[in-house]
Structures are given as C-alpha cells and as structure tokens.
Amino acid sequence: MSHYDMVELNKLYNCTSSIAFLLGCSFVNETACELTRCSRSQASWESVTFTPGGPHSGHTNLGISGASFSGNTTDNVTASFSGNYNENGTDFFMHFSTATGGEGDRAKLETRRMTPRRNCTVQCLQFYYYHSGNESDQLNIWMREFDDDNDPEGTRRLMGQITGPPADYWQLLHVPLNATKMFQVEFEGQKGEGNSSGGISVDDINLSETECPHETWQIRNVEQLIASGTLLFSPRYYSRDGYGYQSVVYFSPMYIFTSIRLVSGENDDQLEWPCPWRQITTLMLDQNPDIQQRMSWQWSFTTDPTSYYRRGPMCEPPPGDRSTYHTYHNYCQLFHNVPFCDRPPHGLGTNVESLRDMPLMVTCSSSL
Numbered sequence: 001m002s003h004y005d006m007v008e009l010n011k012l013y014n015c016t017s018s019i020a021f022l023l024g025c026s027f028v029n030e031t032a033c034e035l036t037r038c039s040r041s042q043a044s045w046e047s048v049t050f051t052p053g054g055p056h057s058g059h060t061n062l063g064i065s066g067a068s069f070s071g072n073t074t075d076n077v078t079a080s081f082s083g084n085y086n087e088n089g090t091d092f093f094m095h096f097s098t099a100t101g102g103e104g105d106r107a108k109l110e111t112r113r114m115t116p117r118r119n120c121t122v123q124c125l126q127f128y129y130y131h132s133g134n135e136s137d138q139l140n141i142w143m144r145e146f147d148d149d150n151d152p153e154g155t156r157r158l159m160g161q162i163t164g165p166p167a168d169y170w171q172l173l174h175v176p177l178n179a180t181k182m183f184q185v186e187f188e189g190q191k192g193e194g195n196s197s198g199g200i201s202v203d204d205i206n207l208s209e210t211e212c213p214h215e216t217w218q219i220r221n222v223e224q225l226i227a228s229g230t231l232l233f234s235p236r237y238y239s240r241d242g243y244g245y246q247s248v249v250y251f252s253p254m255y256i257f258t259s260i261r262l263v264s265g266e267n268d269d270q271l272e273w274p275c276p277w278r279q280i281t282t283l284m285l286d287q288n289p290d291i292q293q294r295m296s297w298q299w300s301f302t303t304d305p306t307s308y309y310r311r312g313p314m315c316e317p318p319p320g321d322r323s324t325y326h327t328y329h330n331y332c333q334l335f336h337n338v339p340f341c342d343r344p345p346h347g348l349g350t351n352v353e354s355l356r357d358m359p360l361m362v363t364c365s366s367s368l
C-alpha cells in the first residue's frame with residue numbers, strides 16, 4: 001500500500017482522522033515537537049543539525065534526493081505529525097552528548113501526556129537513534145502512567161534500553177508499550193564511564209496504537225544492492241514458540257525476491273514437527289520518517305502441507321548439525337516468489353522510485 005492508496009481510501013470512506021496515530025516528530029525545526037527537556041546535571045538534550053562525532057545529519061532527509069515526497073501529512077487526515085521533508089534541507093534531531101560531563105550525568109526528553117483511544121491498550125513506539133558515544137553510555141526508554149491530570153509523578157516503568165558498541169549509522173528501534181491510562185514517554189540519556197567523542201541522538205519518533213512487529217530487519221543502501229544484484233540473509237529470529245526462521249531477500253534491477261524459511265535452532269529437539277498450519281506475515285516497507293506515508297507490501301504464508309508452492313518436506317525438522325546456524329541449506333523452505341517493484345502499478349511510479357532511494361526494512365510477525 002502506498003501513500004496515494006491511503007489518500008484514496010480516506011476519500012472513499014470519508015475518513016478525517018486517524019484512529020491509531022498518536023504522535024510523530026521529525027524535528028524539522030527547533031520548535032517543531034511537543035517535547036520537554038529536563039536535566040539535573042550539566043548534561044542535556046540539544047536540538048542540532050550536525051555533531052562532530054556523528055551523526056553529521058539527521059535521519060529525516062536521509063535518502064531523499066529530489067521530489068520523491070510531497071512533504072505533507074496525509075491529505076484529509078488530521079494527525080499530530082510535525083511534518084517531515086524540509087525543502088530547505090534543514091533537518092534537526094535531538095542529541096545527548098557524552099563527550100563532556102561525568103559518569104552518571106543524565107537528561108530527559110519527555111513527550112506530552114497522551115491518552116489511549118483504543119480498547120486494545122497496545123502501543124508501538126518507534127524511532128531512529130544514532131549511537132556515537134562510549135559503549136557504556138545508555139539511552140533508557142521509560143513510560144510514565146498517570147492516574148489523572150492531577151497526578152504529578154505517575155508510575156514509571158523501563159520499557160527499553162540502548163547501550164553497547166556505537167555504530168556509524170541511524171538505527172531503527174521498536175518499543176512495545178502497554179499503557180492502560182494517560183501516559184508519556186521519556187527518553188533518558190545517561191553518560192557511562194570511559195571517554196566519548198559523541199553521544200546518542202534521536203530522530204523521527206512515531207507512536208501509534210498498534211502492535212509492534214515481532215522482528216525488524218533494517219536494510220540500508222538499497223539502491224546499491226539493487227544495482228549490483230545482491231542476496232541478503234537476515235539474522236536468525238525465533239518465533240514465540242521457539243522455531244528458528246530467517247528472511248531472505250534478493251535485490252535485482254528488475255525485481256525484489258523475498259522468502260521466509262525455517263532454519264535450525266536451539267529448540268528443535270523440543271518442538272513439534274512437522275508444524276502445519278502456522279502463519280507468518282512479512283511486511284516490506286520504505287523508511288519514510290512519517291509512518292503514515294510509508295509505502296508497504298505485505299504477504300502472509302501458511303504452512304499448508306498441500307500448498308502448491310511447497311518445495312520439499314513441509315516443516316520437517318531442519319536436518320544436519322543444528323548447532324550450525326550458517327548451514328543455510330539445512331532448512332525447510334517456505335517458498336514464495338514475489339515480483340515486487342518490477343511493474344509499478346499505475347500512478348505509483350514516483351513512489352516506487354522513492355522506494356529505491358530509501359533504505360528498506362522488513363518486519364516479521366509470526367505465529368509459528
């Protein structure tokens with residue numbers, strides 16, 4: 001589904017608001033977002049467009065070359081997204097520097113208070129972060145729930161944490177939330193021990209009342225992968241029941257091929273084999289900073305023993321040395337061949353081009 005599909009659907013059903021979208025922020029300018037900064041030390045979150053230790057630019061405009069995006073939020077839909085593509089090329093993000101200060105210094109970045117509108121009490125926070133600090137630096141994701149408007153402190157719970165080795169690119173993180181009443185999210189940077197020449201940065205925050213994907217595989221430099229024809233294997237993931245599985249994507253100038261397959265895992269001896277009638281849903285989408293404008297393509301696969309697409313024994317235990325993860329040919333393949341992007345549907349040419357320019361991610365939600 002593309003942004004244009006959604007616009008047409010909204011017109012068709014006369015939709016004027018989003019039922020799931022709560023918050024979006026790309027820091028297009030210094031005052032674009034309803035976020036509050038708070039610190040009891042020298043450390044602080046700063047709104048910047050560049051940091052010497054990285055990143056050298058925000059994530060919002062990354063990969064956008066030319067007029068691929070309109071820069072508007074969804075037509076006819078009221079949402080609290082602050083805007084995304086800035087035609088001036090200015091792209092702010094929030095940076096917590098750990099290059100100065102002392103161990104334990106911390107600062108918070110708080111969202112406004114929000115109230116769940118859906119009965120499912122499930123929310124998904126997603127954002128991009130850039131970690132250029134010391135591996136002991138931390139970004140803690142807190143959720144604070146309030147009894148009512150007069151509740152000043154609420155109850156705080158740690159929902160996610162980023163720490164460990166730095167990386168020289170923007171990474172995507174999904175954080176499942178389960179607020180049942182008024183809540184807010186806090187991004188807390190904390191300086192660890194050791195030297196740092198950078199810090200932790202945050203950009204393109206989105207919060208929606210939807211379930212987070214079980215796994216997300218972020219793929220960068222897609223344009224190069226398409227040009228060179230590249231076969232990529234995701235890390236091994238585990239379903240909730242313990243089945244090991246893997247996503248495989250082949251990029252070519254003509255199409256993108258995706259498949260999902262079971263791979264040997266640590267739990268194979270304890271699992272039920274074969275495992276018919278299990279389902280996995282894969283969603284491929286670009287990384288537009290506004291989740292409401294992402295172009296997506298989704299398919300589900302059910303382990304149907306009578307399936308025409310079956311190749312080899314369906315869901316038999318992966319043979320061979322099960323401790324050898326990289327023995328890729330030891331799998332029970334769930335086969336699906338998809339001519340994704342080879343023939344753009346009418347009217348979607350612009351978006352398909354933008355898909356080529358943007359990094360991709362593949363998310364998986366499985367009931368294996």
Ligand SMILES: [Ca+2]
Pocket residue numbers: 026027028058059060061091092093203204
């Ligand atoms: Ca930004």
